Amino acid sequence: MNDSTSLALPWALVTAQPGDVRGLPESERDRLIITATQIEGRWVILSRYGDDIWHIEGFPSNTPAHRRQLNFSSLPQAFRVVMKAMVYRYIRRGRRDAVRPKGSTIRDFFSTARLFLRHLEALKIERLSAITPMIAATYVTACKAQRVAGSSKPLSVDTLRRHYMTVEAIHELSHYTDDEILRHPWPDTSAKSMAGGLGMVKAGKTPLIPDAVFCTLFEQAHQQVERGKHLLDLRDDLHAMEAASKCRTSAGINYAKNRHLNASGWEAGLSAFSQSLLTLRTACYVVLASTSGCRNHELANLQSSAHHRTEDDQGTIYHWMRSRSEKTDAGVHDWMIPEAAVRALRVMERWSAPYQAMIVDEINQRRRINPHDPQIVEAYKHRHSLFLGVYSQGNNRVRTLTNSSWDGQLKSFAKDCGLNWSLASHQFRRKFANYAAHSRFGDLRYLKEHYAHWSLDMTLGYAMDDGWGRHLDLEMYVDMQDELEDIKLGVVGNWMSDESLGGGYGQAIQVWRREPQNLLIFKDHASMLKSIAESTAIRSNGHAWCTADNDGCIGNTLERTRCSGCDHSVIGRPHAPIYQRLYDDLKGLLNCGDIGEGGRQRVERDMSRCRDVLLQLGIPLEALIA
Numbered sequence: 001m002n003d004s005t006s007l008a009l010p011w012a013l014v015t016a017q018p019g020d021v022r023g024l025p026e027s028e029r030d031r032l033i034i035t036a037t038q039i040e041g042r043w044v045i046l047s048r049y050g051d052d053i054w055h056i057e058g059f060p061s062n063t064p065a066h067r068r069q070l071n072f073s074s075l076p077q078a079f080r081v082v083m084k085a086m087v088y089r090y091i092r093r094g095r096r097d098a099v100r101p102k103g104s105t106i107r108d109f110f111s112t113a114r115l116f117l118r119h120l121e122a123l124k125i126e127r128l129s130a131i132t133p134m135i136a137a138t139y140v141t142a143c144k145a146q147r148v149a150g151s152s153k154p155l156s157v158d159t160l161r162r163h164y165m166t167v168e169a170i171h172e173l174s175h176y177t178d179d180e181i182l183r184h185p186w187p188d189t190s191a192k193s194m195a196g197g198l199g200m201v202k203a204g205k206t207p208l209i210p211d212a213v214f215c216t217l218f219e220q221a222h223q224q225v226e227r228g229k230h231l232l233d234l235r236d237d238l239h240a241m242e243a244a245s246k247c248r249t250s251a252g253i254n255y256a257k258n259r260h261l262n263a264s265g266w267e268a269g270l271s272a273f274s275q276s277l278l279t280l281r282t283a284c285y286v287v288l289a290s291t292s293g294c295r296n297h298e299l300a301n302l303q304s305s306a307h308h309r310t311e312d313d314q315g316t317i318y319h320w321m322r323s324r325s326e327k328t329d330a331g332v333h334d335w336m337i338p339e340a341a342v343r344a345l346r347v348m349e350r351w352s353a354p355y356q357a358m359i360v361d362e363i364n365q366r367r368r369i370n371p372h373d374p375q376i377v378e379a380y381k382h383r384h385s386l387f388l389g390v391y392s393q394g395n396n397r398v399r400t401l402t403n404s405s406w407d408g409q410l411k412s413f414a415k416d417c418g419l420n421w422s423l424a425s426h427q428f429r430r431k432f433a434n435y436a437a438h439s440r441f442g443d444l445r446y447l448k449e450h451y452a453h454w455s456l457d458m459t460l461g462y463a464m465d466d467g468w469g470r471h472l473d474l475e476m477y478v479d480m481q482d483e484l485e486d487i488k489l490g491v492v493g494n495w496m497s498d499e500s501l502g503g504g505y506g507q508a509i510q511v512w513r514r515e516p517q518n519l520l521i522f523k524d525h526a527s528m529l530k531s532i533a534e535s536t537a538i539r540s541n542g543h544a545w546c547t548a549d550n551d552g553c554i555g556n557t558l559e560r561t562r563c564s565g566c567d568h569s570v571i572g573r574p575h576a577p578i579y580q581r582l583y584d585d586l587k588g589l590l591n592c593g594d595i596g597e598g599g600r601q602r603v604e605r606d607m608s609r610c611r612d613v614l615l616q617l618g619i620p621l622e623a624l625i626a
Contacts, residue, residue, distance in 0.1 A: 017032055017033065017092070018092075019089065019092050019093045019176075020085065020088065020089045020092070020093075020176035020177070021049070021084075021085050021088055021089075021177075022085075022176060022177065022178060029049055029050075030048060030049050030050025031048055031049065031050070032048060032049040032088070033045055033047075033048060033049075034046070034047035034048060034049060034051070034054045034055070034056075034088070034091070035047045035054070035055050035056065035057055037374060037377045038377075039371070039372050039373075039374070039376055039377055040371065040372075042372060044372050044374050044377075046374055049084065049088065052071065052072050052073045053069050053070065053071050053072070053073075054069065054070040054072070054087075055068060055069055056068050056069065056070060056091075056103045056106055056107060057103055058102040058103030058104070058106075059102075059103040059104060059326075060297035060300060060301060060326045061297070061300055061301055061381050061382060061385065061400045062296065062297050062300035062301075062400050062401060062402050062403055062406075063103075063104075063297075063402065063403075064402045064404075065378075067107065068103060068107075070087065070106070070107065070110050072084060074114065075114055075117055076117050076118060076120070076121040078121065078126035078127070079117045079120070079121075079126075079128070082128055082174070082177050082178075082179045083110075083113065083117065085176065085177040085178075086113075086170065086173035086174060086176070086177060087106070087109075087110060089173050089176040089177075090106065090109065090169075090173055091106060095169060095172055095173070096172065102326075108162075109166060109169060112162055112163060112166040113166050113169075113170055115163065115166075116139060116163070116166060116167055116170065119138075119139050119142060120135075123135065123138070127179055128170070128174050128177075128179045128180065128181050129179055129180060129181065129182060131181050131185065132183060133183060133184070133185060133186060133187060136167060136185030136186055137186070139163075139167065140164065140186075140194055143155060143160055143163050143164075144160065157195050157196045158195075160194070160195035160196070161191055161192055161195035164186075164191030164194055164195060165191040167185050167191070168184075168185065168190075168191055171184060171185055205430070206424075206426050206427055206429070206430045207422075207427060207430075208427075208430055208431060208434055209421065209423070209427050209428075209430075209431045210421070213414075213419055213421045214290070214431055216417050216418075216419060217286055217290075217413070217414060217417060217419070217423070218286065218287070218290050220283070220413075220416075220417045221282075221283040221284075221286035221287050221290075221413075222283075222287055222340060224279065224280055224283035225280070225283050225284055225287055225340070225343055225344050225347055226343070227280075228280055228283075228284070228343075228347035228350075228351070229347070231273075231276060231277060231280055232280075232347070232350050232351060234260075234261065234264055234266065234273070235273075235277060237260060237264075238257050238260065238261075239354065241253070241256055241257060241260060242257075254270055257270050258270050261273055277351070278409075279413065279416070280347065280351065281348070281351060281387065281409075282409045282410065282412075282413045283344075283413070284344040284345075284347055284348045284351070285299060285387065285406070285409075285410075286410075286413065286428075287340055287341060287343075287344040288302075288321075288337075288341050288344050288345070289425065289428035289429070289432075290428055290431070290432065291337055291338055291340060291341040291432075292321060292335040292337050292341060292432070293335065293428070293429050293432035293433060293436075293479075294321075294323065294335060294429070295325070295327065295425075295426065295429055296403050296406055296425040296426065297325075297326055297403070298323045298324070298325050298327075298333070299323070299387060300385070300387055300400050300401065300403075301323045301324045301325075301326075301385075302321070302323045302345075302348075302385070302386045302387065303323075303384040303385055303386065304349050304352070304356075304384050304386065305349075306321050306322050306323060306345060306386070307319065307320070307321055307322075307337075307342055307345050307346075308320045308322065318336060319336065319337050319338065319339065319341070319342050320334045320335065320336055320337065321334070321335045321336075321337045321341065321345065322334050322335075323335075345386075348386040348387065349386065351386075352385065352386045352387070352388050355388040355389075355390070355398045356383055356384065356385075356388070356398075358390075358398045359379050359382055359383045359388075359398050360383060362379050362397065362398070363376055363379050363380065363383065366379070379397075381400075382398065382399050382400050385400045387400060387401050388400060388401065389401045389405065403425060406425045407423075407424050407425060410423040410424065410425060411423055411424075429479065430479070430483070433479035433480045433482070433483045434483045434487075436480045436483075437480050437481075437483035437484040437487055485533065485534075488533040488536075488538050489529055489530065489533050491533075491538055491545060492529050492532045492533045492536070492538075493529055494572060495509050495532075495570060495572075496509075496513060496525075496528065496529060496532075499572060499573055500573065500616060500617045500618040501570055501571065501572060501616065501617075502564065502569075502570075502571035502572075502575075502612075502613040502614075502616035502617050503544055503545075503563060503564065503565075503566060503569030503570050503571040503613070503616075504565055504566050504567040504568065504569055505547050505566075505567060505568055505569055505570050506545075506569065506570040506571055506572070506616070507616065508567075509570065537549040541560075541563070542578075543560050543563060543571075543575055543578045543579070544563040544566075544569045544570065544571045544575060545569065545570040545571070545572070546563075546568055546569060547568045547569070547570065548568040560582075561582070561605075561606045561609040561610060562609075564609040564610070564612055564613045565609065565612075571613055571616070571617065572617075573617055573618075575613075575617075576613075576614060576617050576619060579610045579613045579614055579617075580610075580614060580619070582606075582610050583607060583610040583611065583614065586603050586606050586607045586610065587607065589603045590603055590604070590607075
């Protein structure tokens with residue numbers, strides 16, 4: 001770090017810096033300020049152009065320090081000077097027809113560019129101006145021949161596209177340096193087409209946590225959160241004992257702690273107790289991620305007093321959780337949460353208190369040594385965070401847990417639950433969206449009791465005041481719509497297979513799909529499914545698919561067998577066990593002598609409806625007679 005970092009900085013000088021470094025003397029160029037921060041009213045320079053390591057801003061709080069740096073000494077020697085010039089231009093102005101990049105975008109460009117520059121080094125090329133379309137083509141060939149680390153799989157289309165787009169970015173940014181690439185790397189094509197996609201490449205979806213796995217995870221996490229107060233009471237007792245026993249040896253203090261734990265009903269020992277506190281943190285994360293749909297960095301950005309409640313005109317209470325999202329420029333978002341999530345927040349506020357105090361102590365110590373230490377600003381970013389941890393590699397400093405740390409914690413939590421599922425933080429968002437989509441779809445198999453009055457319609461008509469609830473995570477609604485479309489596509493795909501269908505609309509579909517001319521309307525099978533799914537109102541009532549586009553559903557009542565002959569119903573093989581069980585139960589009612597003639601006619605009518613459905617689904621008649 002430059003020696004002048006402790007001097008006051010007129011910030012106007014930074015904003016007046018040039019957009020590129022062409023024509024600047026080396027001494028003036030190397031003094032350009034890359035990043036600076038303000039500490040107690042004074043500006044402190046973090047990085048200058050001449051430094052080998054640049055500290056980059058614009059990252060979530062859960063990004064580790066080394067991921068917020070650009071180390072130019074890791075580049076081939078021949079390209080360090082020109083790469084600095086290009087990155088400087090990229091930070092100051094961005095690319096043509098694009099917004100200025102954020103921290104992660106700058107870092108990704110740097111990392112991917114390094115791969116291309118190393119390829120040039122292997123070809124003994126030492127200047128960008130020597131790059132021709134032929135040389136660029138060799139990089140394309142090398143990328144397509146490369147395999148994913150530890151496997152024989154080629155790089156994905158999305159990865160190839162990023163590699164090739166980085167070369168295009170280098171070509172554009174080199175025009176603002178003294179070493180310009182004269183010709184476009186591939187004049188007659190583009191990165192997208194060479195990667196194998198003519199449009200935007202859609203990355204593979206995040207794996208969907210199976211229902212059985214999710215319910216086990218949530219149940220275990222919820223139970224631990226409910227026990228959180230007892231664990232934290234014990235923790236506070238142990239801390240008080242340690243504070244009052246400063247003259248004892250470590251062994252003596254641990255002996256006293258173990259005795260207290262045993263007396264309080266905890267027999268597993270001090271080490272297991274410490275681990276249980278860490279597991280409690282993970283359990284709170286699972287509950288909050290499951291019930292809010294937040295991304296990892298949005299939960300990492302949670303701070304004390306993140307909870308708020310509002311009340312509508314009918315006296316209904318709505319709970320809100322506020323955090324900051326780095327996904328969009330909107331920043332602050334509000335998520336409506338159930339009471340289970342509120343309890344998890346309360347536990348984490350208490351859980352994090354000692355760690356927050358450690359950060360305050362660190363700030364005070366650094367301030368006494370050097371009031372303008374840049375690490376003071378870094379510590380300030382974490383001092384009110386909830387999901388904190390101690391990093392032994394960082395001199396036991398307390399910081400917000402990183403995404404990689406969470407993935408390890410979550411995998412251990414799933415393993416402790418007896419699950420064979422590779423759990424990752426980003427999977428909770430899709431599971432949340434999928435459940436919400438099923439809720440709107442009508443077939444909600446969910447832990448609904450935890451949501452009490454919560455409106456699973458996900459409409460925007462929530463109880464809001466002037467502040468809370470007006471910064472909704474609108475991208476979540478898009479995710480829910482995507483999940484809903486996927487569910488409908490899957491349902492229609494089953495309809496258009498060889499599967500037997502019951503119900504009035506189901507029988508009509510079977511007749512329709514037998515006519516070849518109906519299928520010729522669409523250019524391919526996928527287009528047919530998409531068109532039918534988008535044009536058909538589909539919801540589940542548990543025993544049939546209902547395609548009525550109004551509130552005239554006749555089967556979602558006590559007489560559910562009415563779906564058998566409804567023109568809007570589709571009944572598939574997954575519904576067969578329901579009708580089989582209903583048929584068997586009704587058959588038993590016929591032997592009841594006190595139901596009367598009217599009751600007997602009612603039973604026979606419903607049996608006939610169930611029999612018709614089962615026959616339509618291909619259930620053998622003898623199975624019904626038995």
